[in-house]
Amino acid sequence: MQLRHIYILFLSMLVFAFSQCNSSPEQDHITELTKSWEKAVPHQEIPEGLVSLKSKDCGVCHQDHYKEWLFSTHSHAWTDVQFQGEIAKETSPFMCINCHIPLQNQQEYIISGLYGGDIYKPVKKKNPNFDLELQQEGINCASCHVRHNAVIGPTGTDKAPHKTLKDAKHLSEELCISCHNAVDVVTPQLACSFESGDEWKVSGFPQKDSNCISCHMPVIERSIVPGYPKRKSHYHYFAGSGIPKVAGIETKMLIGIDIQPRIIYPSYKLQDSAKFALSIKNSFAGHRVPTGDPERFIIIAFETLSLDSAVLDRKEYRIGEHWEWHPVAKKVSDNNLDPGEERIYTYSYLNKNTDNKLLHIEVSKHRTTPEHIEYNKLPKDYPAQITIYDKYFPFKVE
Ligand code: HEC
Ligand code: HEC
Ligand code: HEC
Ligand code: HEC
Ligand code: HEC
Known part of the structure; x- marks a missing residue:
């Protein structure tokens, strides 16, 4: 997301532009958010049967999933020092956070529109349900699994102590692509260019039934909670480039x-x-x-x-x-x-x-x-x- 290159060149220019701008944002016409990444996942209540939305708490039962996820860059998507360095800059628009901490519960402000369609003038109010600990977890279990105030799973099993809904379409490669594919020119100097989804679509792999999940979340037969019978499961390392986010903490690598x-x-x-x-x-x-x-x-x-x-x-x-x-x-x-x-x-x-x-x-x-x-x-x-x-x-x- 290569907005940040521009920061290097344009920071001083934009600071100057902001200092020249006298009109109060309230006088501007409010426009709606249109792009998917301009919006957070709507507020989620804690699904029935659980005590919180935190990965740490899912991990009390789903111990393997939790340990694996800790290796993933998803769990560092917020705390990553490079990301933090970049969003601290005035030139970073509000929507940077929507793929890094996607749930509204993880976000300090609720953004409902833009004054005058300007990405630097979001209409915002404090989020009364903001959860700081949940924010630190970046792309956590709930980011992918909690919707409609329930845990979305592949089978909708009734063995779980929590409310569970079956939605295989939600848990498909479309979920991955919703963040891993964004091509847009946000402002003339602000371009967004992630094309893993589009590249996959023309790779020949879809015809072989090979997608983001089959390669990055390989299948394993195991109990998903200790003491429960073995079932089809998926590794949650989200192995990728193998370049770690934190010195001394390894991530898993796939060899391409x-x-x-x-x-x-x-x-x-x-x-x-x-x-x-x-x-x-x-x-x-x-x-x-x-x-x-x-x-x-x-x-x-x-x-x-x-x-x-x-x-x-x-x-x-x-x-x-x-x-x-x-x-x-x-x-x-x-x-x-x-x-x-x-x-x-x-x-x-x-x-x-x-x-x-x-x-x-x-x-x-x-x-x-x-x-x-x-x-x-x-x-x-x-x-x-x-x-x-x-x-x-x-x-x-x-
Ligand atoms: C559409 C979703 C989306 C938005 C919006 C988004 N990012 Fe990201 N970001 C990603 C994805 C996906 C990756 C991982 C890409 C990869 O590894 O190929 C990423 C990775 C990063 C990284 C780590 C880069 C690396 O090489 O490890 C930084 C830093 C970052 N983003 C900053 C930002 C900033 C700053 C903004 C706002 C200007 C932003 N992101 C907005 C999806 C997004
Ligand atoms: C108190 C223990 C416990 C906690 C906490 C817990 N789960 Fe579960 N979960 C279970 C059990 C038990 C099952 C069913 C096991 C089986 O099918 O073998 C299950 C099943 C699931 C499934 C599979 C559903 C399906 O459709 O097959 C998913 C996904 C899931 N949990 C995610 C989560 C997430 C995300 C959290 C945290 C927000 C969480 N769980 C917290 C015990 C727990
Ligand atoms: C909510 C947005 C979001 C969703 C959904 C999402 N990702 Fe990511 N993913 C990211 C971001 C952001 C990063 C980079 C985090 C960082 O670098 O700090 C990332 C990193 C990764 C990486 C590691 C990249 C590297 O550096 O090696 C892989 C692999 C990956 N994602 C695969 C997937 C797969 C597979 C799915 C679907 C099951 C998925 N992602 C769903 C946003 C998302
Ligand atoms: C980036 C998205 C993403 C994140 C983050 C994520 N999961 Fe999943 N999870 C999936 C997908 C996709 C599947 C289903 C794959 C399928 O069935 O095709 C899945 C499946 C599961 C299942 C069903 C059994 C299995 O292994 O297939 C459980 C249980 C589960 N996840 C728990 C968790 C827990 C606990 C966390 C946090 C520690 C977590 N997940 C984080 C995407 C995610
Ligand atoms: C056929 C298997 C396969 C499929 C399908 C696949 N990937 Fe990958 N992916 C890999 C391998 C292998 C690597 C490691 C590349 C390397 O050597 O750096 C990788 C790397 C990545 C990375 C890390 C960035 C990088 O340059 O290393 C991200 C992010 C990613 N994949 C996302 C996705 C998403 C999103 C999808 C679905 C649209 C997807 N992948 C589909 C095998 C796959």
Whole structure:
């Protein structure tokens, strides 16, 4: 959601614009909220039989689901320091929170419209039912499971001590897509570009009955509450990129790309170029890689090292998007890997002496750049990348 790039460039301009604006918002005509992400999920009463909406309390009975969810980035969707840094800025519109803390119960204010259709002038009043602890949980159990003041489940079982409603359509990939697909130009410099849903629809995976849930919530037979008989269940890790949100706390990773060295010989001739090739194929993801947040990218780095590890040469390739934010938000380039797409990356090094050497290949996934981390004053240990391939190939020069 790449509103935040703009913040860098436009913060000062917008602050200036706000300071020039004298008209009182009450004089403006009120417009309705139209986009799905402009609205919170309506207030929910605690379903009959439960003591609260908190995941912590669901976890008293659904222990495995709770433990798994704690690993997921969903449980960090509010507390994430990057998210907090961004919504603290004046330029962040009110609707940022609707996919990160979707329930009205999690939100401090109730937003009912916009003065003059301006996203920076929401019509708001204090939410008397605001629950701070529920807010900290980000996308929690209730965010996905509680609607119509009941627990939505796949079977509507009568074994549960809580009110349960069957709604398989609600708990389908449409739920995921409601947050993981948003393409819109909010203001000229404010573009929203998450397309995992659209990418999946044209990937060929829907025809194979493979969707967000079958890949990201694999099936397991187990008791969903200790002591109850085994039944069909789903892991709740929501494994994805594997880049953690908090230093020291791991998240689960799905592997989307298959990485294979193609041309690597053990010896080369003096004054000849040593040539190498690496194949990268999006073999396992049901969408492009990277997907979602346009700031994400992959770096493929080739290095020639001396045997005592001095770097003699380096070449990098980048897979990702580039955006321009001024004067109008625009995608400039995009070489994300399509589902099934294979690309060969090559590297050559001219051997000018007969020292034996090492080829080092490293592939890393990044959520954002070091410059962005520094600009947002994020903690030095904020995990911004992980290495997914790291190999050394010795070669002789004769
Ligand atoms: C339509 C739903 C939606 C809205 C509205 C939304 N986000 Fe998000 N946000 C997401 C999703 C989905 C992800 C995860 C994307 C991914 O990992 O591919 C995300 C991830 C993020 C991240 C983490 C990025 C990362 O690479 O880990 C930040 C920070 C963030 N959003 C900030 C914001 C800000 C600031 C706003 C308002 C300007 C906003 N979001 C509005 C859906 C939304
Ligand atoms: C006091 C224990 C208890 C608590 C607390 C509890 N549940 Fe349950 N829940 C159960 C039992 C028992 C079942 C039925 C077990 C079975 O079918 O094997 C169940 C079933 C479910 C189902 C499956 C329904 C279906 O249609 O098959 C879902 C989903 C669910 N619970 C979600 C939640 C959520 C979300 C919370 C917190 C808001 C929660 N539960 C809190 C005990 C609990
Ligand atoms: C209420 C909005 C919402 C819903 C519904 C939702 N997500 Fe998310 N999802 C997010 C946000 C926001 C993030 C990023 C949180 C962050 O980075 O702090 C995210 C992160 C993820 C990630 C991890 C991305 C990474 O960094 O690796 C995966 C995988 C994921 N969601 C899959 C799903 C699936 C599958 C479903 C449907 C069962 C789903 N989501 C439903 C908003 C949502
Ligand atoms: C991002 C959305 C999302 C979140 C968050 C979420 N669930 Fe689920 N959950 C689902 C979906 C989707 C299914 C059903 C999958 C199906 O049957 O196809 C499901 C199924 C279940 C079931 C039925 C048995 C099973 O495993 O399939 C239980 C019980 C359950 N969830 C409990 C929880 C609890 C407890 C939490 C919080 C710790 C939680 N869920 C958080 C989306 C979510
Ligand atoms: C065929 C299996 C498959 C399907 C279908 C699928 N995904 Fe994924 N998804 C993956 C894999 C594998 C990855 C890890 C990609 C990688 O290597 O970084 C991933 C990564 C992600 C990420 C993390 C962002 C990133 O670039 O790593 C998000 C968010 C996500 N998927 C959301 C979704 C949503 C939403 C849907 C449904 C519209 C969906 N996925 C459908 C397999 C799948």
